[in-house]
Amino acid sequence: MIRLTNFATRQKEAFEPLDEANVRMYVCGPTVYDRAHMGNARSAVVFDTLYRLLRYVYGVEAVTYVRNITDVDDKINARAVESGRSIGEITAETTGWYVEDMAALGCLLPDQTPRATDYIKRMIEMIERLIAQGHAYEAERHVLFAVSSFDDYGKFSGRSLEDMQAGARVEVAPYKRDPMDFVLWKPSEETLPGWDSPWGRGRPGWHIECSAMSEALLGRTFDIHGGGGDLIFPHHENEIAQSTCAHDGAPMARYWLHNEMLQVEGRKMSKSLGNFFTVRDRLDDGTPGEVMRFVLLSAHYRKPMDWTEDKVQSAESALRRWRSLTAGAEPGQPAPQVVEALSDDLNTAGAQAVLHQLAAAVDSGEVDSGVLLASAQLMGLLTPEIGDWAEAVDLSALEVAFSDIRAKAMETKDFSELDALKARLTAAGVEVKMSREGVSLTPGVGFDAEALKELP
Known part of the structure; x- marks a missing residue:
């Protein structure tokens, strides 16, 4: 039995999919304007590991994993102005970078990777529904979600409306009825991406993208919604509000999972502190992707991950040893202890501890090397695709x-x-x-x- 900590209830619960033959997971993916940093990578690796576990338990064909690509955003527009390149050129290049870098970390391609720009029509249709139901309104070529129309707004993130209003910016757009109302659609100048709509030429707000894409690919209600902890408010709060209202009260997702943020040597990763780096930076300096994956999985996903060079060296040493121990072996069945650890709220740190024990048992001849290999591969380690860096050496x-x-x-x-x-x-x-x-x-x-x- 898989048990997951559901942020919506703040409790660890037994995972019971709506349909065991159609397990559905949606994870908020990247906004493609630059290279993915290691914090972005943590989310990708965490949910890739959950994806692998779900496929092991329910079957490869029974699981659908969707991770979106946000390719219309003000950050992308700003990068285009700054670089003098076209928006399409930038998003095509950076999407390719993201896919390459996540593959280097051993992440499987999701079953669906929808691009926001391919679902504009679905977004417009959802916005029209919200207006018709009294949950959204048009004002000065903008369409905004009326927060006051959804009684549960703030319940997901645990914030009161008063606290959210107090924390809102001093300057509130004059066309808003309430300071907390958020944008579903906004006008576009001729120099910016735009699509024709009932409210004029414009582009979608960020939050409506995920609601429309998840509805299109997974249905009104699906099993798991994941993302970084920084998305709880306002992104996931707003997704829930607009999806629930558009779907006549049906919940968007049944289980909500969030990974905590990444630190570097005990400090927040920041360009101003000089400890900011991307996945590509580490690949270029010779750090194998498998080593990065190992480090990212060495802490529980709901706890802050402290990236240290000591952990990098320990990970490389362990992986070289495990690859030597499993050279030429065929994967058997994963050890039950590894499956149990991963099934207990994706306890990757506990699963890694079991892998160390298995390696010692293989070394002493007590356990077949195929068990270690299969157990590691369940976590996306020791896979053929990611292992060229550590070819077996006969010493x-x-x-x-x-x-x-x-x-x-x-x-x-x-x-x-x-x-x-x-x-x-x-x-x-x-x-x-x-x-x-x-x-x-x-x-x-x-x-x-x-x-x-x-x-x-």
Whole structure:
């Protein structure tokens, strides 16, 4: 049984899909105007892992995962003005970047990746419904959602209307009936993207996009809605308001999941602090995508993720070892403990702890390597697509040579040759472990196979 913490109820609940043969999940995707940073990547990796779990439990064909692309937005417009490039050129390029970078992190392509600009007609139709039902109004070529028409507004995020009004900007557009009313449609100048509508040439507000696309692809009510915690208010609050009203009171989604934000070395990631980086930055500096995925899954999704270089090195070391242990193996069935951890509110940190235990058991011959491989692959690790960076290396000959030199040193009490060889191995990124049982050499952080060619 999968149990998920439902933000709508603030409780961990048993997940019961509306239809086990048609499990549906919608996750808010990127606004495509620049490279995805590591905080964006955390959301993608978290929900990709949930997608993998759902497919394992219910079957690949029974799960539909939708992640949208917002390709009409004021940030995109500003980037076009700033760069002198066309909006279409920018969104095509940045969408491609996003898909490439998420693939490098081992994320599967969602079943549907709708672009907002392909659903403008559906957005206009939903806005017309809201106006007809008295939940929206036209004012000065804008259409706004009337917050006062939805009694539950603020309930999802836990904010009172008074608190939200107090926190609103001092300057309120004069055409708004209420300071909290939000835009469903706004006019476009000739230099900006625009579509014909009953209210004149214009473009949609941000929130209506997800309501229209999820309705079109998943129906009025679907199972899981996910996204970053920064979207709870106002984005998800507004989605719920407009979707519920447009659907005669039917809930938009039954389970709401949000991942917490990312920190870097204990501080908020920020360009002003000099600790901001994109996925592509790390790929370009040689950090494997699989290592990034491992780090992003090392903390529970509902807790802040602290990215540290120590975690990066530990992840690389563990993954190299696991790939060495599973080289040539065929995946079997995932270990029940890993499935249980992931089924318990997507406890990826707990699942990783089990993987470490499995690796030790494989090393000692107690567990088949196929179990470790299948268990890791359930989390999107050790997959063929993501593993070119850590090809299996046979160090058995070096282990024999090292063991012989060690035995000689123990006999003569002259450890100079042994120490020199160990230093060269360590410099080449090889982890050297010596015990009563013998010697173990494993590719580690910064492993360099070329540096080993001249060793005995």
